[in-house]
Amino acid sequence: MSSPKANHYFPAFVKLDNKKILLVGGGNIAYEKLVHLLDFSHDIEIIAPLICEKMLQLAKEQGINYQNRLYERGDIKECSLVVVAVDDISVQKEIYEESQDYKCLCNSVDSVEYCDFIFPAYIKEGDLTIAISTSGASPAFAKHFKTYLREKIPNNLGVFLSEMKELRLSIPKGIARMKMLDKKARDFIQKLR
Missing domain, CATH: 3.40.50.720 (NAD(P)-binding Rossmann-like Domain)
Known part of the structure; x- marks a missing residue:
């Protein structure tokens, strides 16, 4: 494992509620x-x-x-x-x-x-947020790669994520829920290929 570099940033999504x-x-x-x-x-x-x-x-x-x-x-x-x-x-x-x-x-x-x-360059489509960073090496590449990725996002992704959220909230936690949601996600991605 390599040691952290000075210009590498930890990819975290920060909740900004109640943060001025x-x-x-x-x-x-x-x-x-x-x-x-x-x-x-x-x-x-x-x-x-x-x-x-x-x-x-x-x-x-x-x-x-x-x-x-x-x-x-x-x-x-x-x-x-x-x-x-x-x-x-x-x-x-x-x-x-x-x-x-x-x-x-x-x-x-x-x-x-x-x-x-x-x-970072980012894509926000409903509940999906994808962040892209080159740690400052090439913001231009990050911008163009964002455009490339945005074109790959299926039109029905928002509906799918809404359904997944509803299932996640309505089905009790546990291994069965985890396996079912994992299978649905895997099947959705498989259909994109």
């Missing part, structure tokens, strides 16, 4: 991060002196709080996650260092040295 997220920045990249975050949470606050029109519109539509001002020390005090989408490396560094004091996970766009986590 701060997004610092108001440009196109910040907008993209907001779109991704909204797939999983609405407890988001935006701080930026200027916010692009499409981001402002989305924030208003989704009821996201925003403040037109520069980041100030202490803004992340109550946050579990901060995303720094600004070009100024000194601001990225400052926020990252402060985030460590508050045990707040930090992502600084395009500066892996100031990241506790990265945004």
Whole structure:
């Protein structure tokens, strides 16, 4: 078994319920991060002196709080996650260092040295979420591989997963349930080949 590398990230799906997220920045990249975050949470606050029109519109539509001002020390005090989408490396560094004091996970766009986590390319289709990462080696490959995988997802997958969820909730736990659900999943995949 090889030892962990510095830029390898543990693939975990994090439940964001009751976790406040701060997004610092108001440009196109910040907008993209907001779109991704909204797939999983609405407890988001935006701080930026200027916010692009499409981001402002989305924030208003989704009821996201925003403040037109520069980041100030202490803004992340109550946050579990901060995303720094600004070009100024000194601001990225400052926020990252402060985030460590508050045990707040930090992502600084395009500066892996100031990241506790990265945004993978991902596919979200109902209950299915597939995340793809190259650990920063090639975000372009991850993006194109995501497109490739998305084309392979069958149209009836949502219905199948809803049925599986219903069965899982309605049948008592145990070996019989586990075997039955495993067989249904295996049969579904087999039909795709």
